Amino acid sequence: GDSVTQMEGPVTLSEEAFLTINCTYTATGYPSLFWYVQYPGEGLQLLLKATKADDKGSNKGFEATYRKETTSFHLEKGSVQVSDSAVYFCALSDIGSSNTGKLIFGQGTTLQVKP
Amino acid sequence: DTAVSQTPKYLVTQMGNDKSIKCEQNLGHDTMYWYKQDSKKFLKIMFSYNNKELIINETVPNRFSPKSPDKAHLNLHINSLELGDSAVYFCASSQFPGSNEQFFGPGTRLTVL
Numbered sequence: 001g002d003s004v005t006q007m008e009g010p011v012t013l014s015e016e017a018f019l020t021i022n023c024t025y026t027a028t029g030y031p032s033l034f035w036y037v038q039y040p041g042e043g044l045q046l047l048l049k050a051t052k053a054d055d056k057g058s059n060k061g062f063e064a065t066y067r068k069e070t071t072s073f074h075l076e077k078g079s080v081q082v083s084d085s086a087v088y089f090c091a092l093s094d095i096g097s098s099n100t101g102k103l104i105f106g107q108g109t110t111l112q113v114k115p
Numbered sequence: 116d117t118a119v120s121q122t123p124k125y126l127v128t129q130m131g132n133d134k135s136i137k138c139e140q141n142l143g144h145d146t147m148y149w150y151k152q153d154s155k156k157f158l159k160i161m162f163s164y165n166n167k168e169l170i171i172n173e174t175v176p177n178r179f180s181p182k183s184p185d186k187a188h189l190n191l192h193i194n195s196l197e198l199g200d201s202a203v204y205f206c207a208s209s210q211f212p213g214s215n216e217q218f219f220g221p222g223t224r225l226t227v228l
Contacts, residue, residue, distance in 0.1 A: 045219070
């Protein structure tokens with residue numbers, strides 16, 4: 001079945017460092033891809049999305065490009081802030097024949113940014 | 116205004132008890148979901164309802180029974196609670212199945228002793 005694999009965490013960076021969180025996926029069809037963020041004690045929020053190959057999603061300085069040839073959707077940010085400390089989830093939507101909207105998540109990557 | 120709300124936020128109970136978690140969304144969405152997040156932060160879909168009809172039912176023990184009295188509410192009832200049910204349960208909603216964003220509630224942390 002469809003699956004998402006993210007890099008193991010935690011990732012610890014200093015403020016203003018460059019961030020990459022790797023995400024690869026396995027899917028039989030043409031899924032939409034998402035990054036969700038979970039701040040401490042809160043629910044998940046959509047950070048960015050891409051619905052087809054070569055699309056780039058971006059928001060709040062984060063970006064990710066849907067790469068069909070490498071089945072990847074890596075998250076990047078040029079300069080992280082302490083306020084970016086959170087758990088980041090890569091996900092794909094199951095858009096098979098049922099189109100139920102089921103999200104399949106990676107295992108999450110914890111990011112800690114130190115001042 | 117809270118878009119997706121859940122009650123209670125924390126729930127501590129003994130093994131064997133029956134408990135319910137409630138979810139409400141005020142976004143006018145047609146579709147609602149329940150997810151379970153385990154202690155390692157792994158998230159997995161449990162159920163989804165569209166217009167009060169069940170459309171996703173993952174391999175969840177039948178001790179878990181969702182109920183959707185109307186489009187804005189999706190409750191989760193759990194019978195005979197077990198230690199392994201301890202987790203954070205998230206409710207979410209989307210405009211329709213397959214729409215490109217789901218909105219999540221703040222979560223209910225369930226601890227079974």
